[in-house]
Amino acid sequence: MTRTIVRTAPVLLVFVLALLLSGCGYNQIQVNEEAVFKAWGDLEATLQRRADLIPNLVATVKGYAAHEQETLQAVIEARAKATSQTIDPSKLSDPKALAAFQAAQGTLGAALGRLMVVVERYPNLKADQNFRDLQHQLEGTENRINVARQRYNEAVRVFNTSIRTFPNNLTNNLLLNLERKAFYEADEKAHEAPSVDFGTKG
Numbered sequence: 760m761t762r763t764i765v766r767t768a769p770v771l772l773v774f775v776l777a778l779l780l781s782g783c784g785y786n787q788i789q790v791n792e793e794a795v796f797k798a799w800g801d802l803e804a805t806l807q808r809r810a811d812l813i814p815n816l817v818a819t820v821k822g823y824a825a826h827e828q829e830t831l832q833a834v835i836e837a838r839a840k841a842t843s844q845t846i847d848p849s850k851l852s853d854p855k856a857l858a859a860f861q862a863a864q865g866t867l868g869a870a871l872g873r874l875m876v877v878v879e880r881y882p883n884l885k886a887d888q889n890f891r892d893l894q895h896q897l898e899g900t901e902n903r904i905n906v907a908r909q910r911y912n913e914a915v916r917v918f919n920t921s922i923r924t925f926p927n928n929l930t931n932n933l934l935l936n937l938e939r940k941a942f943y944e945a946d947e948k949a950h951e952a953p954s955v956d957f958g959t960k961g
Contacts (some may be wrong), residue, residue: 760793764798773860774948780831783927783929784925784930785930785934785935787921787925787927788918788921788922788930788931788937791917791918791921792916794918795851795911795915795918795940796851796916797914798911798915799846799848799851800848801910802837802904802907802908802910802911802943805903806904807902808839808900809836809867809900809901809904812893812897813834813835813871815893816834816874816890816893816894817834817835818875819887819889819890819893820877820890821947822889823884824878824881824884824919830874832871833870833873834867834870834871834874835936836870837863837867837869837871838870840867840913841863841864841866841867844859844860844863844864846860851915851940851941852937852938852940852941853941857941857943858941861943861944867944869900878890878893908943908945912943915940915943916940916942917947918939918940919939919940922935922939923939936945
């Protein structure tokens with residue numbers, strides 16, 4: 760009888776621990792963190808999609824407006840900086856790392872905005888089917904970026920709440936020690952109206 764109790768004790772201990780962990784939010788915290796990682800991956804994929812469209816866009820614009828070199832170069836440089844900035848999911852709790860990533864993406868968005876304003880000067884370019892297709896794809900991608908950012912921020916909100924509310928906060932402090940994830944804020948540069956001098960007719 761004693762031997763049976765000794766043998767079953769470890770099994771019972773594991774069972775009790777499993778019940779305690781499932782009731783204290785351990786599993787839910789893990790699920791919520793994985794949701795953040797997935798949402799971040801989706802956001803990165805949409806941002807990369809935008810970056811992939813830019814070389815063809817720049818080449819098409821250059822065919823009609825080669826002398827707009829300064830604007831085109833700004834887009835090329837902003838793309839290079841944006842694609843060089845990456846964040847490992849484990850760094851999503853670092854606001855500075857995320858801020859640097861956001862700033863690079865915001866600069867690219869602003870550069871693209873200025874390019875689109877410049878395009879207004881060239882009716883032939885606007886009528887080019889290739890350009891129109893690229894513009895349509897870019898607009899669709901920008902919409903997907905907004906959706907992906909919202910989904911990421913919602914996943915972050917859920918995760919942050921889950922590690923700060925009882926009893927999950929006790930579980931996190933004792934077993935996991937996970938930090939709050941940073942939100943992805945839209946960079947103000949992307950919303951600034953580009954200043955373009957169209958000149959005056961003499």
